[in-house]
Amino acid sequence: MHNWALLNKERRGMLGEVARAWEKLLGNARLKELAYHKFLENHAGLFFSDPRTYIVISNLEMGADLKPDLVVVSDNQSYGFRYELIELESPHDQPFTSKGRQSAKLTHALQQVEDWQRWLEKHPDSAKELLPSKAHSVWGDPQVSYTVVIGRRNKMVRNNEIRIQKSRKYRCSIRSFDYLTDKLRQNAFLPIGLFEHGKHLSDDEVNRIISPFFRAMSSAAWKNYRTGANFTQYHSLGFSGPSILEFRPENTDLLKRFLRFDRSTC
Numbered sequence: 396m397h398n399w400a401l402l403n404k405e406r407r408g409m410l411g412e413v414a415r416a417w418e419k420l421l422g423n424a425r426l427k428e429l430a431y432h433k434f435l436e437n438h439a440g441l442f443f444s445d446p447r448t449y450i451v452i453s454n455l456e457m458g459a460d461l462k463p464d465l466v467v468v469s470d471n472q473s474y475g476f477r478y479e480l481i482e483l484e485s486p487h488d489q490p491f492t493s494k495g496r497q498s499a500k501l502t503h504a505l506q507q508v509e510d511w512q513r514w515l516e517k518h519p520d521s522a523k524e525l526l527p528s529k530a531h532s533v534w535g536d537p538q539v540s541y542t543v544v545i546g547r548r549n550k551m552v553r554n555n556e557i558r559i560q561k562s563r564k565y566r567c568s569i570r571s572f573d574y575l576t577d578k579l580r581q582n583a584f585l586p587i588g589l590f591e592h593g594k595h596l597s598d599d600e601v602n603r604i605i606s607p608f609f610r611a612m613s614s615a616a617w618k619n620y621r622t623g624a625n626f627t628q629y630h631s632l633g634f635s636g637p638s639i640l641e642f643r644p645e646n647t648d649l650l651k652r653f654l655r656f657d658r659s660t661c
Contacts (some may be wrong), residue, residue, distance in 0.1 A: 396468035396558050396602050398655065400586040406588045406656055409649070414580050416649060421486045428485050432464055435483070435575070437646055440609040442579050443467050445490075445588040449604055449632065453611035455480075457525060458514050461507075466612065470632035475528030477538035486572035496562060501569070504543040505508055508567045509560055515539065527621055528647035529629040548573040582607075590632040596615040604636050608650040609643050614641040 402410055420426060420434055432453070435442055438449035450468035457463065467479040488500040498504070515522045515537055523531050550573040551558060558569050587646040590603040596604075612620070618641040620626065620635070627634040 396598060397606070398586045399584040399605060399607055401656070402584045402607060402653070406653060409653060410441065410579070410582070413438055413450075413649075414576065418581060419574060421576070424487050428483055430552075431486065431572070435465060436611040438530075438579075438649075439465075439611040440607040441514055441582065441649075443489050444577060444605075444607045444609070445469075446585060447471070447632065449609065449620070449640055450476075451548070451609075451611040452614065452617045452645060454612040454614055455617065457511065458518065458521070461510055461514055462614075463511060470630075471524070471530070471538060471567070472627055473629050473630045474530040474538065476526070476631050477528065477530075477540070479540045479542055480508075480511055481542045481544060484543070486545075486547055488545050489547040490571075491550070491557060491571065494544070495554050495557055497557070501543070501545055501561075504545055505565045505567070508541045508565055509542060511567070513542065516541060517541050524621075527626070527628050532628055541565075543567055543569050544572060545569070547571050553579075555590070591630055594632070596636045600636055600640065603640055604632075606645070606650070608646045608653065614642055614643075 405479050416563045417434060417438075420430060423430075437449075439453075440449070443451050447470040449469060452468065454464065454468040463480040464483040465481040467481065469477050469479070472630045483499050484504050484506045489498050490501045492498055505641045516525075519535075522537060526539060527538060528538045530538050551571045562569050585605065588605045611639075620638050622636075623638045623641075625635050625638045632639075649656045
C-alpha cells in the first residue's frame with residue numbers, strides 16, 4: 396500500500412521537478428506540438444487525476460481520420476463515464492490577432508472540435524460504443540465536453556471577452572497552456588479512493604487504481620478495456636477497476652522514485 400498523499404507535502408518536490416521540466420518545454424519555441432502531447436501523455440496522472448479521474452486516452456480513433464489528442468475520462472457515478480475531448484495546439488501559437496480576431500491556428504482547432512461534434516451526431520451508435528456511458532445509452536446524453544489548449548495566458552487574457560464568446564459559440568473551453576501548468580502545480584492527491592462500488596476490489600487494487608503515476612492509454616488499449624467482460628456502463632470506475640490496471644500503463648521511472656521515499660510502503 397502506498398500513500399500517494401505524500402506528494403502533497405513530503406514528496407511535493409517531485410511534482411515541482413515535473414512542473415519545471417514542463418515549463419522548460421513551454422519556453423522552447425523550437426519544439427513542435429508533439430513534444431507537449433508526449434509530455435502530457437507520459438505524466439497524465441499528475442496533470443489530470445482527481446478523485447473521479449484515473450483514465451486518460453491519447454489519440455483516440457474516432458471514425459477514419461479524427462483523433463482527439465487527449466480524452467480525459469471521469470467517473471460520474473450511476474451515469475457512467477463522462478469525457479473531455481482535448482485539442483492541443485502549441486504554447487507558441489497566438490489564439491488571437493492584434494485586432495482581437497481569432498487566429499488561423501485557433502480557427503483550425505475549433506474546426507477540429509466541430510468535426511468531433513458532427514461525428515458524434517452523425518454516428519450515434521458508434522459514439523455509444525466509443526464513449527460508453529449509461530447516460531448515453533439510456534437518455535442519449537453523450538456526457539462529452541470539449542477543450543482547446545493554445546498559446547499562453549498573457550496573450551489570452553487581453554482578449555478574454557472574445558475567448559468567452561468563442562467558447563459559447565463552439566460549445567468548448569478555450570484554455571492556455573498555463574492552465575495545464577496550474578492543474579499540475581495545484582493538484583492534490585488522496586491516500587484512498589472515493590469512487591463508489593469499489594468494495595469488491597482489494598485494498599491493493601484500489602491503491603493501484605488511484606496512483607497518480609499513470610500514463611495515457613492508447614486507443615487500442617481503451618478499446619480492449621471498454622469491450623472487456625468486466626466493463627459496465629454505470630459506476631464504471633468501481634465495477635471495472637481490475638481492467639483499468641490491465642490496460643492502463645504506468646510511468647515506471649517516476650513511480651520507482653516515489654516508492655523509494657514512501658514511508659508507508661511495506
